[in-house]
Amino acid sequence: MFRFLAIAVFVVCTLAGCSHNYHWSKSHPLYKKAPYGKLAVAGTNEAFVLTRSAWFAKKLGWNPDSIQLKATAFCEQVFLDEMRRAYPHFVSIPEQNFNHFPEESQKLDSRIFMKGRLPEQGVTVKDSAGEIQPYILIIHEFIVGTDLKRETYFDYALIHNESTDKKTSTHISAIVSYTLWDNEKQRPLFSAVDEVQRPITKPTPEDLEALVRSAVKQIRINLYGGVS
Amino acid sequence: MNRGLSILLFALSLIIFSGSAFAQKEYFNSHPALWKDADILIWSLDKEPAIDPKEFCLSLKRNNSGIGEPKCRLQGEWMRDTVAMRYASWLNANMDPALKAEYLRARHPAMQAKFQALEDQIVLFIAKNGSVVNVAWFDETASEPKSAGTIPLSPDKVSMGDEIANMFFDGTPKRRLSKEERKKMMTEPDEYFQEVPVFKMWAGLGMGYSQAQIPLTPDNWYSSHVNSQVRNYRITKDSVSLWNFIDDSDPYFTFYVGATWYDFIGLELSYHYAKHHMKTDPKDTVYQELDHWDFHQHEIGLSAMLSRNYKPLSWMDITPFLFVGFQYSFFVESIELNDDVKTPSKAYKARIKFEDAYKGALVGFGSHFIFLKHYGLGLRTGISSRGRNTYVDPSPDAAAESTIIGGSTIDWFIGAGLEYHLNLF
Numbered sequence: 001m002f003r004f005l006a007i008a009v010f011v012v013c014t015l016a017g018c019s020h021n022y023h024w025s026k027s028h029p030l031y032k033k034a035p036y037g038k039l040a041v042a043g044t045n046e047a048f049v050l051t052r053s054a055w056f057a058k059k060l061g062w063n064p065d066s067i068q069l070k071a072t073a074f075c076e077q078v079f080l081d082e083m084r085r086a087y088p089h090f091v092s093i094p095e096q097n098f099n100h101f102p103e104e105s106q107k108l109d110s111r112i113f114m115k116g117r118l119p120e121q122g123v124t125v126k127d128s129a130g131e132i133q134p135y136i137l138i139i140h141e142f143i144v145g146t147d148l149k150r151e152t153y154f155d156y157a158l159i160h161n162e163s164t165d166k167k168t169s170t171h172i173s174a175i176v177s178y179t180l181w182d183n184e185k186q187r188p189l190f191s192a193v194d195e196v197q198r199p200i201t202k203p204t205p206e207d208l209e210a211l212v213r214s215a216v217k218q219i220r221i222n223l224y225g226g227v228s
Numbered sequence: 229m230n231r232g233l234s235i236l237l238f239a240l241s242l243i244i245f246s247g248s249a250f251a252q253k254e255y256f257n258s259h260p261a262l263w264k265d266a267d268i269l270i271w272s273l274d275k276e277p278a279i280d281p282k283e284f285c286l287s288l289k290r291n292n293s294g295i296g297e298p299k300c301r302l303q304g305e306w307m308r309d310t311v312a313m314r315y316a317s318w319l320n321a322n323m324d325p326a327l328k329a330e331y332l333r334a335r336h337p338a339m340q341a342k343f344q345a346l347e348d349q350i351v352l353f354i355a356k357n358g359s360v361v362n363v364a365w366f367d368e369t370a371s372e373p374k375s376a377g378t379i380p381l382s383p384d385k386v387s388m389g390d391e392i393a394n395m396f397f398d399g400t401p402k403r404r405l406s407k408e409e410r411k412k413m414m415t416e417p418d419e420y421f422q423e424v425p426v427f428k429m430w431a432g433l434g435m436g437y438s439q440a441q442i443p444l445t446p447d448n449w450y451s452s453h454v455n456s457q458v459r460n461y462r463i464t465k466d467s468v469s470l471w472n473f474i475d476d477s478d479p480y481f482t483f484y485v486g487a488t489w490y491d492f493i494g495l496e497l498s499y500h501y502a503k504h505h506m507k508t509d510p511k512d513t514v515y516q517e518l519d520h521w522d523f524h525q526h527e528i529g530l531s532a533m534l535s536r537n538y539k540p541l542s543w544m545d546i547t548p549f550l551f552v553g554f555q556y557s558f559f560v561e562s563i564e565l566n567d568d569v570k571t572p573s574k575a576y577k578a579r580i581k582f583e584d585a586y587k588g589a590l591v592g593f594g595s596h597f598i599f600l601k602h603y604g605l606g607l608r609t610g611i612s613s614r615g616r617n618t619y620v621d622p623s624p625d626a627a628a629e630s631t632i633i634g635g636s637t638i639d640w641f642i643g644a645g646l647e648y649h650l651n652l653f
Contacts, residue, residue, distance in 0.1 A: 029326045104335065121335055122314025185321050187331070 022151065023109040025192035027228045028182075034224045035180070040133035041083055042093035042125065042181075043117060043140060048072035048079075051145035055169070059203040071208070075144060078209045082216040083137075091127045093136060098125060106179065106191050111155045114177045114193060116140025121186050135189075136181040137219070144211070148173040150195040171197040172207060174215045180223060190226040194218045252379040252391050255325050260367050260374035264401040265296040266350055269303035271366075273316050273355040277302065279392065280385045287389035294401050303351060311338045320355040323362045323376060332364070333372040340371040348404055354392070356381055363392055424537070426653040429487045430596070432606050436643020438502065440469070440476035442611060443640065457509040461579035470559070470614065470634035473580065474504035474523050482643060488547075491537040496551065500527040514575050519564040523582070529555030529590055529612075545598040557586040557614045559634075582633055586614035596647065604647035613638045 050056060050071045057064035062071070084090045101117040108114060116138060119125050124132045143153065146169035152158050153175055173196060180190040196215045198207060268288075270281050281300040288298050306312035315334050322332060334340055343351075346368040353364040353373070361381050364373035379391045405413060441450045456464050456472040464472045479502065486496030506521040515521075531553025538546045559582045565572055592610015599605075614637040 029331065030324060118335070120314060121318035122316075186318055187322060 022112060022155070024112065024150070024194070025190065025222060025226055026106075026108045026188075027226045028187055028189045029228060030187075031180075031189040031226060031228050034227050035087070035135040035137075037087055038089040038134065039083070039087040040091040040093050040127060040136045040183075041080065041139065042098040042136050043138045044076050044079060044092065044142075045095045046099065047139040047142045048075050049141065049143050050075075051143060051148070052169075055146065056203070060205060060208075071144070074205065075142065075208065075212050078212040079139075079142070079216060082213050086216065086220060091129075091133055093125060093133070094128045097127070098138075106188065108154075108191060108193065111157055112193065113156060114140060114154060114191065116177065116179065118179065118188065119181065119183070119186060123186065124183055125181075133183055136183050137223075138179045138181050140177040140179065141175070142215070143175045144172070144208070145174075146172050146200070147197075148175050148195070150175045150193050154193050169200060171199055172203060172211055173197045174211050176215050176219060178219060180226075190223060192219075192222050192226065194222060252377065252395055253325065254375070254377040254395060255323070255327070256329055256373075257375040257377075257396065258329070259399055260350075260365060260369070261348075262292075262295070262397060262399040262401045263348055263350070263404045264294065265404060266298045266401070267348070268298055268300045269306075269349055269351045270300060271303040271306050271312075271316065271351050271353045273313070273320055278354055278356055278361045278381065278385065279389045283386050284389040284392070287386065287393040288397055291390065291393035292397050292399075292401065295397065296401065306342065306351075309342075311336050312342060315339045316353065316355065319353060319364065319373075320357050320362055323357070323364065323378070329370075329372040329374070329376070332376070333370075343371045344368055347410070352392070352396075361388065363395070365396055424491050425651040427487060427489055428491065428649060428651050429485070430604060430606075430647045430649040431485045432483070432604070432645035432647035434482045434484070434606065434643050434645025435479060436482065436641055437477070437479050438612075438639045438641035440471045440639050442638075457507045458580065459509045459512050460514055461575040467633045468636050470582070470637040471639070472507075473582075473634075474506055474559075476504075476639060478502050478504055480525075480641065480643065482645065484645070486533070488533070488535055491535060491547065494533040494535060494549070496531050496533055496553070498527075498529045498531070498555075500529065500555075501525065514573055517565050517569040517572060517576065519566050520562070521564075522562045524560040524562060526558045526560065527555050527612075529553050531590060535596075543600050545596070545601070547596040547598065548593070549595065550593045551608075551610070552591045553589070555588050555590055555612065555614075557588060558584070559586075580633065583616070586634060586637070587616070588612055588614040588637075592641075596649070598647075598649050601651070602649050604649050606645040606647050607643075608645075609640070609642040611638060611640050 050068055053067045053071070054064060056062070056071060057067040080092060098117065098119070101119050103115055104118050105113045105115050106118075117140070118138070125136060127133055152161065154177070175193065175195050177193045178191070179188045181187075182189050194215065196211060196218055198211045198214065200207070268284070270277060270279065270284070272278070281302060285298050285300040288295050288300075306316070315336060319332060334343065343366060346366070348368070351366040353362070353366065355362050357378075359381055360378040363377050363379065365375040366373055375396050377395055379388065379395065382388060440454055441447065450471070452466060453469045453471040454476060456466065458464055458473055466472055480500055481502070482498055482500045484496055484498035486494055488494030502525045504523050504525060506523065508515045508518070508521065531551040533549045533551040535547050535549035540546060561582075565576075590610055590612035592608055594606060594608025597605045597607075614634060616632050616635050
């Protein structure tokens, strides 16, 4: 009996000690109000990445040579459309107004670092009409694949672990890292890494579309939830 | 009426007083190094800075008498630099009581490089922001403000300078290092992580006390030796220990030099002196002819030591050690008859003789307490023994031979010494 208890205590301690409690988001102390009605998005032109493209090509019946281009353009378009539906005053920041900023790392947690472009301190980003949008949602990375786990992409201790090749996949998934940028005061209001999973029945372009839509929904929920 | 007016005036003055006392607001202050004769660079966004550099220097001197002769000027280089001015305007917009220093960090590498190149100059960011003036203190150690706060804007530059001086410049100023000293400081390892010296030497002068009885051991192990007395110049119950003949509990004086390698293994050479009285039986009338009968004990020992260095404070080292070694002991007789005795007794002539030299071992432990790297206090305790000098092959009639006097003389000692330590390599 005592031996069993000792083993149980040991197992519990080991599990509790080993499992790292990740913080997947970080709010600025002055993030008081989530954007409502008005939002700009930047970085979508280079954020989308499709993994397991051969698998997707086969399942969706798209040409394997152009699947990467086609799928990322498709996802970007769905993403922008979904955003446009959610925010009446929606603006997409043109590439040339944003992509010259260098990539920097942002720390969310002792082990989670995300990489992405952030505008310089003291420099406001203008949209194509030359206007200054108060909030810019910067999408750093939008990874689409199957059964993705965000810790394998963002925990630097796990980054070099090779994942086993799986024959069967249960979910199509998306991992999004993004920053809500205060364009007037040039500070990151809210940064997060989100993971969205969607069970596979028979993969279709509609599934992919639904995945991106649920990612947008998740981002919007988190933008509200992150207000400090 | 008069009374009402005075109450009103009092209330008014209270409001004004409390207003001025709480108007200045410190967001955070990590108390950065304040230098004597500091170079203070005023970094402002405004065409007309809120303070006057010359007047600010006078404010500093009025506020803190220890500050010496500070020099204040505008940080012109940064005020003509795009990256610096972008950060400055960003900082001015972002300074807020809710934000800690890390939220105000400069992200641009060129800006960070500017901070690192400041050496020991202090940059004071002063910028108007509506009805207040933002103040932030930067130095070379970080690319974020070390202290920050606001004061209400007023057209009086002298009083503004006074308020800033009062808010941030209250610390005790430190002497500024010369260029060479700074260079040396940069290459020096942190004092707590210094390399272990290869070879360390010391010399010490000390005194202590020794006795036959080892603490925490029963009295009856020693009582026959300690209580024994010498009759007729040579008769004792037992002669195996010298403590049967001479007093065992006496002070001793010692001089020693030693060295350690890597604060770990060492050698120590010591000289030890003590004076012991002969324990003559007072009832024995034969001693009436004696003025005194003493033995001077001289010992030379060499011991190996193992030690370890601890540094609880930057100015103090504690080095506990264990030692084990051997020693040669010489007992030099000092005997004198009373002046009126012409010829000594027969027993005097046939009195007891000790061996020329005894060889023994010593073992113990102790610790050096070294202050300011050189001045040490050494404490030690241990057990030492004295036995026969040379090993002689046992002869067939060994059993018939008389035992060597003092062949097994053991004592316990405790002592302290003042030391001087030297790091040679």
